[in-house]
Amino acid sequence: MEKILNAIQDDYPDDFAWCYGCGRLNKAGHHFRTCWDGDQTVTIYTPKQEEMALPGFVYGGVIASLIDCHGTGSAALALHRKNGHEPGEGAEPPRFVTASLHVDFMKPTLHGVPLKAVGTVHEIHPKKWKVEVEVFADGKTCAKGEVVGVVMPDSFLAGK
Amino acid sequence: MEKILNAIQDDYPDDFAWCYGCGRLNKAGHHFRTCWDGDQTVTIYTPKQEEMALPGFVYGGVIASLIDCHGTGSAALALHRKNGHEPGEGAEPPRFVTASLHVDFMKPTLHGVPLKAVGTVHEIHPKKWKVEVEVFADGKTCAKGEVVGVVMPDSFLAGK
Numbered sequence: 368m369e370k371i372l373n374a375i376q377d378d379y380p381d382d383f384a385w386c387y388g389c390g391r392l393n394k395a396g397h398h399f400r401t402c403w404d405g406d407q408t409v410t411i412y413t414p415k416q417e418e419m420a421l422p423g424f425v426y427g428g429v430i431a432s433l434i435d436c437h438g439t440g441s442a443a444l445a446l447h448r449k450n451g452h453e454p455g456e457g458a459e460p461p462r463f464v465t466a467s468l469h470v471d472f473m474k475p476t477l478h479g480v481p482l483k484a485v486g487t488v489h490e491i492h493p494k495k496w497k498v499e500v501e502v503f504a505d506g507k508t509c510a511k512g513e514v515v516g517v518v519m520p521d522s523f524l525a526g527k
Numbered sequence: 528m529e530k531i532l533n534a535i536q537d538d539y540p541d542d543f544a545w546c547y548g549c550g551r552l553n554k555a556g557h558h559f560r561t562c563w564d565g566d567q568t569v570t571i572y573t574p575k576q577e578e579m580a581l582p583g584f585v586y587g588g589v590i591a592s593l594i595d596c597h598g599t600g601s602a603a604l605a606l607h608r609k610n611g612h613e614p615g616e617g618a619e620p621p622r623f624v625t626a627s628l629h630v631d632f633m634k635p636t637l638h639g640v641p642l643k644a645v646g647t648v649h650e651i652h653p654k655k656w657k658v659e660v661e662v663f664a665d666g667k668t669c670a671k672g673e674v675v676g677v678v679m680p681d682s683f684l685a686g687k
Contacts, residue, residue, distance in 0.1 A: 387578045387586035395577035417555035418547050420624070426547040427625050428595050432588030464580070465587050468630045475624075 369411060369483070373455040374400035375444045383462050388436035399433060401440030401486075402454065408441035408486035408498070414478060425476040430510050433484050434470055434500045438514020439463040441486040442496035446518070449490075463496070463516035476502075476509040494518040529571060529643070533615040534560035535604045543622050548596035559593060561600030561646075562614065568601035568646035568658070574638060585636040590670050593644050594630055594660045598674020599623040601646040602656035606678070609650075623656070623676035636662075636669040654678040 376389045377400070384392040389399040401410045410433060418429045442463045444454065452458040476482070483503045491497055500512040536549045537560070544552040549559040561570045570593060578589045602623045604614065612618040636642070642664050649657045660672040 383581065385582055386580050388588050393577060393579070395575075415555075417553055419553070420546050421543065422545055426592075427628070428548050428588065428592030431591040431595060431628055431630075432586075435588050435591060464635075465630075465632050467632065468587070468591055468628075470591075470625075470628045472625050472627065 369409070371400040371402045371409065371411060373453065374402050375440050375447065375454045375460050376400050378454050378458070378460050379462060380459060386436065388432050389440060397432065397436070399436045399440070401437055401444065403444060404485070408437065408444055408488065410437040410440065410484045411481050412484075413481045419478055420475070423478050425478050425482070425504070427470070427472055430472070430476060430482070430502060431468065431470050431512075433482060434502065434510070434512035435465055435468050435514060437484040437486055437500055438468070438498040438512070439465055439516045441488050441498045442514070442516035445488040445490070445496060446493075462519045464519045466495070466515040466517050468512065468514055470510055470512045472510050473508055476504045480505045482509070491515070529569070531560040531562045531569065531571060533613065534562050535600050535607065535614045535620055536560050538614050538618070538620050539622060540619060546596065548592050549600060557592065557596070559596040559600070561597055561604065563604060564645070568597065568604055568648065570597040570600065570644045571641050572644075573641045579638055580635070583638050585638050585642070585664070587630070587632055590632070590636060590642070590662060591628065591630050591672075593642060594662065594670065594672035595625055595628050595674060597644040597646055597660055598628070598658040598672070599625055599676045601648050601658045602674070602676035605648040605650070605656060622679045624679050626655070626675040626677050628672065628674055630670055630672045632670050633668055636664045640665045642669070651675070
């Protein structure tokens, strides 16, 4: 199984590390971790036993969650690189929130194997990025998605 | 707080009651329950403490999951009604799977209040239905979504 090295989420400051999907400090969460693979981005996740639609098939909400966090993580990787940084260097990365999420479920997704999300990132403008995502289970495409992420506005922190 | 009576999920046969989002038999799941409110459909869910994006704000993947299951549940309600049935009568409802899911996140969603998903269902053709969903937190729209659901194909059960 492939390993995710130098994930962008490893470099988020502690205040931003609580996301249920990708926060390393959220003990109950999924701990999605996203890294570069050449010019594409990768997140790998093996669904828990209970994360099913029916016995034997993965719950779509978990696939949507994987695509969502993979999208914001990929956008953060891309803007970080544009700013001259790579994860693991110690520079604090930008942090994105999801503006929109789209998922096309191509086929029922077999449970019990790692899911691999692969992303291609496009800059729309400096604070708005689009990530095309393909999710594979056992080498077969099970879902395709698109995430539009925007740099986290200050209002998010201010609780407004 | 409003209560969901006569949820469609209460009438699914046991074999189809394992969904992490809306399966009544999945102990670890969300237990989303969807009912009619006039010609619209409603699901109410209060996110768990750990289901956060940041402390104080709901995780987007949970909102996407809520919209997803609310969409398939709403489509099942609508086809069931078209077939002359209401939940709670004892007739076995149709079961839908998600073909596509779209979510626009309108604003950060405050944690600690019930989320209310309201759906409007449109028939595309007898086996394909579209549900427009609006999610409210504390009376304010926090997300809008669209789910296209299709009647569950036999191949899903056959594991293909």
